[in-house]
Amino acid sequence: MTFLGMPSRGPGPGVAPAGSPLPAGSPAPAAPGGGVDLSLLYRGPLASCDYDCPYCPFAKRRDTPEQLRADRAALERFTGWVADRAGTGDTLSVLFTPWGEGLVRSWYRRALVGLSRLPHVRRVAIQTNLSCRTDWLAEADLATLALWVTYHPGQVGHERFLAKCRELDRLGVRYSVGVVGEPGHLAAARRLRAELSPAVYLWVNAAEGRTYTDAVAADWQALDPHFGYSRHAHPSAGLPCRTGESVLSVDGDGTVRRCHFVRDVLGNLYDGSYLAQLRARPCPLPVCDCHIGYVHLETLPLHEVFAGGVLERVPHDWRPQR
Numbered sequence: 006m007t008f009l010g011m012p013s014r015g016p017g018p019g020v021a022p023a024g025s026p027l028p029a030g031s032p033a034p035a036a037p038g039g040g041v042d043l044s045l046l047y048r049g050p051l052a053s054c055d056y057d058c059p060y061c062p063f064a065k066r067r068d069t070p071e072q073l074r075a076d077r078a079a080l081e082r083f084t085g086w087v088a089d090r091a092g093t094g095d096t097l098s099v100l101f102t103p104w105g106e107g108l109v110r111s112w113y114r115r116a117l118v119g120l121s122r123l124p125h126v127r128r129v130a131i132q133t134n135l136s137c138r139t140d141w142l143a144e145a146d147l148a149t150l151a152l153w154v155t156y157h158p159g160q161v162g163h164e165r166f167l168a169k170c171r172e173l174d175r176l177g178v179r180y181s182v183g184v185v186g187e188p189g190h191l192a193a194a195r196r197l198r199a200e201l202s203p204a205v206y207l208w209v210n211a212a213e214g215r216t217y218t219d220a221v222a223a224d225w226q227a228l229d230p231h232f233g234y235s236r237h238a239h240p241s242a243g244l245p246c247r248t249g250e251s252v253l254s255v256d257g258d259g260t261v262r263r264c265h266f267v268r269d270v271l272g273n274l275y276d277g278s279y280l281a282q283l284r285a286r287p288c289p290l291p292v293c294d295c296h297i298g299y300v301h302l303e304t305l306p307l308h309e310v311f312a313g314g315v316l317e318r319v320p321h322d323w324r325p326q327r
Contacts, residue, residue: 040094041283042251044316046265046297047083047101049257051076054105055136056160058185066105077112079257084116086259086274091125100153100316101131102265102297108137118142121150130317136161139172151317152180158193167200174202181318183208186215186225186232198228206323210296211235231310231320238294242287245303249286252301253279266290266298 053068068076087097099120107113108131118141120129130151142150152173156166173180182201184194186209198207209229211217217225217236225232248254249263249271256262261271261279267289272278293299300307300315312321 040090040096041280042096044098044100044252045087045255046253047080047099047255048103048265049076049079049083051107051110052104054134055109056106056134056157058157058160068105073110076257077110080112080116082259082275083255083257084120087120087126088123091123093125095125097126098128098316099126099130100297101129103132106134106136107131108133108135114141117150118145121146128316134160135166135169135173139169139176139178142173142176142178147177147179150178151314151319152178153317154180154182156182156184156194156197158184158190163193163196167197170201170205174205179314179317179319181206181208181314183210183229183318185210185212186217186235187212188221191224194225194228204323206319208232208296208318209235211237234299234305234307235296238292239299239302239305240291241293241299241302242289242291244288245285246288247301247303247308248288248298249282250284264298264301266293266295 050072051068053066053073087099090097101107101113101116103113113131114137117129117131120126122145126149128151129149130153132153132155134157135152135154154170170180170182182197182205184190184197184207194207194209201207207228209225209232211232222232222236225236246263248267252264253271254262254265255274259274259276261274261282262269263271263286269289271282272280288302293302296318299305300311308315310320311318314320314323
């Protein structure tokens with residue numbers, strides 16, 4: 006399995022060439038105001054992280070000041086574009102999926118606050134380890150903002166992490182919490198589930214390269230009733246997927262692809278060339294093994310399972326398994 010939306014290879018400086026033309030399908034879904042209704046997964050050049058998880062290729066990586074300035078400029082350009090869509094009829098949802106940890110950087114915190122207050126933004130969320138402070142969230146519209154939080158045992162103490170979650174609860178922040186399903190994480194995950202608010206969904210990602218016996222999978226399933234979707238990669242070749250039609254991947258220079266894992270270029274966000282390419286497409290890859298990819302496969306019921314919470318990974322009408 007890939008880790009938290011990271012393909013096996015790292016981000017390269019160049020842009021992959023567009024693939025061969027794909028067959029036309031239905032046009033992109035219309036928003037109520039007459040524009041398009043899109044979910045955008047944004048990943049800029051940021052690659053530094055304050056954790057050193059052994060299963061992550063970006064552990065303790067440091068960006069240079071120049072790289073950080075470039076990431077900030079790219080993010081501000083993207084959020085400016087989102088803001089400028091006001092009045093066009095477009096409805097947008099945004100998930101930030103940085104290679105590194107975004108919320109320790111002030112520009113990501115400002116971006117979430119600012120986007121949460123835009124009336125044409127339905128949801129804005131970010132994948133985070135929650136190592137940042139949380140007071141800034143009081144400035145956001147919490148009806149729109151949400152967090153996809155990952156707990157990394159061995160990188161942060163249980164009490165410290167749980168205290169951060171309780172701060173989110175006091176503020177009224179919508180969030181999910183998850184762990185990577187490594188054997189050494191099971192006891193910590195059980196303890197977290199026992200002390201976490203029952204209103205918070207705890208998800209489990211199958212660890213990359215690991216197979217799970219039925220007995221072991223049952224242990225994780227007891228914590229996350231939807232673990233079965235992560236346990237195995239999903240055959241996807243030729244199957245219908247929402248990516249490329251209503252879900253897009255955007256990188257720091259505005260290059261638009263259908264998702265983080267298919268390198269074919271659809272165009273650029275900033276010159277509008279992507280718009281002509283919005284249509285239904287079958288998946289060109291043999292399998293999809295990451296949640297932020299297979300959640301959009303139309304052959305799986307996950308848009309129904311996570312209705313209203315697809316980007317932040319919160320199931321519809323979540324009821325704790327206690």
